[in-house]
Amino acid sequence: MQVAPGEVVGLIGPSGSGKSTLLKCLGAVIDPTAGHMVLGDQVIYDNGWKVRDLRALRRDQIGFVFQAPYLIPFLDVTDNVALLPMLAGVPNAAARARALELLTALDVQHRARAMPSQLSGGEQQRVAIARGLVNRPPVILADEPTAPLDSERALAVMRILNDMARQYQTAIIVVTHDEKIIPTFKRIYHIRDGVTVEEAGEGRDLG
Amino acid sequence: MKGLPISGRTLAVLAVVVPLLALLVYVALYSGPLAPVAVTLESVQSRPLSPALFGIGTVEARHSYQIGPTATGRLETLLVEVGDRVQAGQVLGEIDPVELDDRVSAQESALKRNQAALREAQARLSFARSQAQRYEQMWERHLISEEAVTAKRQELQIAQAAHAAASEDLARAGSDRNAAIAQRGNLTLIAPVAGIVARRNVDPGTTVVAGQAVVELIDPSSLWVNVRFDQISAGGLAAGLAADIELRSRAGASLPGRVLRIEPMADAVTEETLAKVVFAGIPEPLPPIGELAEVTVRLPPVATAPVLNNAAIRRDGERVGVWQLVDGSPRFVEVSFGAADLDGQVQVLDGLKEGDQVIVYSEKAISARSRIRVVDADPGKRPVISLAGRDILHSWGKFVFTGIGLGLLIGVTLVMAGVYRGMVDDGKALLDNSGAELWVVQQDTLGPYAESSSVNDDVYRSILAMPGVAAAANVTYLTMQVRRGQADVRAMIVGIAPGRVGATPGWPPYLVAGRQLTRGHFEAVADIATGFRLGDRIGIRRNHYTVVGLTRRMVSSSGDPMVFIPLKDAQEAQFLKDNDAIWQSRRRTEANPAFNRPGVPGLLQAVIDSQAASTVVNAILVRLEPGHAPDAVAESIRRWKRLTVYTRTQMEGILVGKLIATSARQIGMFLVILAVVSAAIVAFIIYTLTMDKIREIAVLKLIGTRNRTIAWMILQQALALGVIGFVVGKITATFSAPYFPKHVLLVPQDSIAGFLAVMLICVLASLVAIRMALRVDPAEAIGG
Structure with missing residues (x-):
């Protein structure tokens, strides 16, 4: 599994297939039992070896x-x-x-001084995306980011993720089984029977 | 959370915390030991003074007649009842003469026999005289021998002697008969004057001995009041002064009278001057003999002079005077005082002039270093607590609400510590307020506060004569329920010896309202904690006392507020039995033949009187002359008076070390329990608050937040909770302390120690939550 900077890929599969487990491994939250993982030119895991400060890595x-959110x-x-x-x-x-720059980019700058409880679901999700992007990480892991949203808002979130990926050259891996957004991926990793299979996505234009 | 910007939420928190802290500072500075002493000022006024003396006594008859037989006999008839008016010469009763009539008859017979014997003697004398004359004539004519005429002469002399003896016998028999008749006549009881039957001691059938009173008559026109005045305040008492007599049965109604005479013999035991006060007119209805009466004697008025409320009189070391306020600071001024009236106004002789302002009331004792806050009146009155701050805190949400809840618990903890401090302070205040440097008590006792102690009330005189003793005064202490309206209030009754305000140990050293005691009876100065107000009537035993002064912080070692009353009243209250018990005691005494001897009429009454009188006190308070060491004087008294003497240090040791030690241990246990409960509550609250944020903590950990940052966040919350709790607790304790039935003293050291303890408890209590937070798996944020 390989994701390039500025690319948004989907990670899909049925419930219990291991999507979240894979995401946790990718996010350096749990240790993989085997294999290796490289971020840019930095080796993170290599068959039992791992970098010392995973917290700083995250x-x-x-x-x-x-x-x-x-x-x-x-x-x-x-x-x-x-x-x-x-x-x-x-x-x-x-x-x-x-932060304000990102909030502006995500069109929630007008709620900059609001408390989270005062935001709508979509606004909260956009703030969460801004939080994920604020350190300008090379990779963003998104776990079902559109699950609670309706189609329009879900597509809007995907549009933002794609824009951010392009703008900040961030590799974004989106775990989802949301049928509304699967067509927006150009590349999809499908976990099936414990095996990750790369598939080509529709790459539908988000406008 | 390092480097976080100040958000609106932070400002809101600060908006509440800052006023709370400001309130805390205010509370610390304006309550408790750091607070200024609230005082009330009063000006020296120039006005006439009407001095008066107050005493109590009993109604007595100036002339009373004990009427009884002069010989033993059985009372046959008694014609009068108690209360009957009788005339002079009226027969009151009759004693059965028993054998007296027979004795009169015998004397009559003896008289007649002697009369006959006299007649016989006269006849023999006439015969002997005629025979002697005839023989003389015969001898002159030498008809008979000289021997014959000599024999007739001797016979004549014998007849003359026999006649003289018979005459004397007759006279003796007549006297005997007259004596018997007189004795018989004395068995009739006759009223010597017009009067009222005051007592009927025996009933018909009773055998009475010579001299025993059967009835007692009094002359109603001669009623007077036998009044007792404390010698120390009896100056100016003189015959002829006008007096107002108030009988106990007619409270509020004053009868005019005047002082008839001052008794030349004062009562050396009770140190009272005795006087007889007569009624201006015969009171109707006639008061019963023995009724208690209050007598106010009006002394000659003092022309316009500077006068002052006696509540202003204080003592500073050996000086007596008043406190003045100079440039905001108290300054003691020595003052000489003169006459005083019963309303507490005292003439100022020297040291002050008209218009000078002095501190009349203060809520605690004043020293030259005291901070002073002048209030208009009654500094004992506390301001009403505003609850606005608490409402604001309540609306601050769960955290603050929890903090308030915790604060209340901390407040209870602080109050418990304050209760202990208060007990110690009560003990010290008890000692301070007594004005004593030595306590002389019954030998081998820990009295008067920790153990009962009885000392004869005249011992203080000999102590006064000891080297180094400046003043000594009797004092009694009695903790009892006193009546306040329909309810009871527990109080320590303190009997204070008569003396000069500010100079006699035992007197309340300061007042917050009213005046000091001026009458020797039936007045009281009460601590405001009793709930009494000026003018209230306190019921103690069968007497009622008018509250003339209020004081503050005058409490016993157990926190019972004090009520100061005159010593003699207190002695009576301490030992006076209820009326039923008195009657039973009298009956027992009457039934004892050793006390009820017919031949000693006054013995029974004397014994009964001695049983009802009290001549003991609980302790003698001693103040020393400057330059004398308490230990040395105490040792001297111990050695020569064979009494136990305690110095201030020793008495403090008894109070703190023995009297309140058990309570202190109980409070200590409570403090430990409360500390544990507080820790448990803080731990639970912090744990709950952390559990509520478990997902956020997981997110924070997932996005790379350091453990120490999360731990610090939880610790900060615990500490903030502790700060809020402590502030709320401190404020709660401060404002609620005055309403506790016991004295609660919140000292800054305890607050500091309490704050540090709360912080420590919060740190310890947060460890559970921190441990739990650090064990949160960041993967929980992702789910799946």
């Missing part, structure tokens, strides 16, 4: 977008997005400027 190299309820939108660069040592003003 913080600096990997972005996550979840099925539920999981925003920090006691931080406002800007601070939810700016939290990661702040934790990484970026000055507050710079982190917030970067």
Whole structure:
């Protein structure tokens, strides 16, 4: 399985097929039992060996977008997005400027000072995407990012992910079984009977 | 959370926390030991003074007549009842003469026999005289021998002697008969004057001995009141002064009278001056003999002079004077005082002038270093607590609400610590307020506070004479329920010896309202914790006391508020039995033949009187002259008076080390339990709050947040909860403390220790939540 910078690929399969497990391995959350994993030119796993600081790897190299936004309820939108660069040592003003830039790109800048509980589901998901992108990681792992959304909003999210991938040259792996967005992938990894099979997607234009 | 920007939420939190902290600072500075002393000022006024003396006594008859037989006999008839009015010469009763009539008859017979014997003697004398004359004539004519005429002369002399003896016998018999008749006449009981039958001691059939009173008559026009005045305040008492007499049965109605005389003999035991006060007119209805009466004697008025409320009089070391406020700070001014009236106004002789302002009331004792806050009146009144702050906190949400809940628990913990401090402080206040440096108590006792102690009330005089003793005063302590309206209030009744305000140990050192005691009876100064107000009537035993002054922080070692009353009243209250018990005691005494001896009429009453009187006190408070070491003087008293003496240090040791040690241990256990419960609650709350954020923590871990950042976040929350809890607790404890039935003293050291303990508890309590948070698998954020 290989994903290039700026590319958005789909990871699909029936329930229980191991999509999430694969995503956790890719996200350096759990250790794979075998195989190797390379991010850019950095080896992360190699048959039992792994880099020492997986937490820093996740913080600096990997972005996550979840099925539920999981925003920090006691931080406002800007601070939810700016939290990661702040934790990484970026000055507050710079982190917030970067967050605001992303929020603007995702068209939720007008809710920058709102609390998460004040946002709609779509807005929360866009803020979650902004949080995943804010550290400009080379790879973003998205777990069912459109599951709770209707078709229009789901396609909008996919459009954003594609735009972000292009704009920031980020490789995005989207785990989904959402039939609405599967046609938007140009390339799909299908997990079937424990085997990952690469398939060509429709690559439908998102406009 | 390092480097987080200040958000609106943070500002909102600060908006609540900052005022809370400000409130905490305010509470610390304006309540508890750091708070300024609230005082009330009053000006020295120039006005006339009407001094008066107050005493109590009993109604007595100036002339009373104990009427009884002069010889033993059985009472046959008694014609009068108690309360009957009788006239002079009226027959009141009759004693059965028994054998007296026979004795009179015998004397009559003896008289007649002697009369006959006299007649016989006269006849023999006439015969002997005629015979002697005839023989003389015959001898002159030498008709008979000289021997014959000499024999007739001797016979005449014998007849003359026999006649003289018979005359004397007759006189003796007449006297005997007259005596018997007189004795018979004395068996009739006759009223010597017009009066009222006050007592009827025996009934017909009873045998009475010579001198035993059968009935007692009094002259109603001679009623007076035998009044007792404390010697120390009896200055100016003189015959002829006008007086107001208030009988116990006619409270509120004053009868005019005047002082008839001052008794030349004062009562050396009770240290009272005795006086007789007569009624201006015979009271109708006639009061019963023995009824209690309150007498106010009006002394000559003092012309316009500077006067002051006696509540302002304080003592500073050995000086007596008042506190003035100079540039916001208290300054003691020594003052000489003169006459005083019963309303508590005292004449100022020297040291102050008209218009000078002095501190009249203060909520605690004042020193030169005291911070002062002037209030308009009644500094004992507490401001009403505003609940606005609590409402604001309540709306702050779950975290703050939880903090408040925790705060209440912390508040209880602080109050418990405050209760202990309060007990210690109560003990010290008890000692401070007594104004004593030595406590003289019954030998081998821990009295008067920790153990009962009885000392004769005249011992203090000999202690006064000991070297180094400046003042010594009796004192009694009695914890009891006193009546307040329809309810009871538990109080320690303190009997204070009569003396000069500010100079006599045992008096309340300061007041918050009213005045000090001026009457020797039936007045009280009460601690405001009793709930009494000025003018209230306190029921103690069978007497009622008018509250004339209020004080604060005058409590026993167990926290019972004090009620100060005159010593003699307190002695009576301490030992006075209920009326039923008194009657039973009297009957027992009457039934004892050793006390009820017919030939000693006054003995029974004397014994009964001695049983009802009390001559003991609980302790003697001693103040020392400057330069004398308490230990040395105490040792001297122990050695020479064979009494136990405690210094301040020793008495403090008894109070703190023995009296409240058990309570202290109980409170200590409570503190431990509360600390454990607090820790458990904080741990539970932090754990719950962490559990609520478990998904967010997983997300944070997933996106690379360091463990120490998450741990610090939880720790901060625990500490914030602790801070809020402590602030709320401190405020709660401070504002609720005055409403606790016991004195609660919140000292800054306890607050600091409490704060550190709360922080430590929060740190420890957060460990469970931190451990749980650090064990959260970041994979949980992804699900699947």
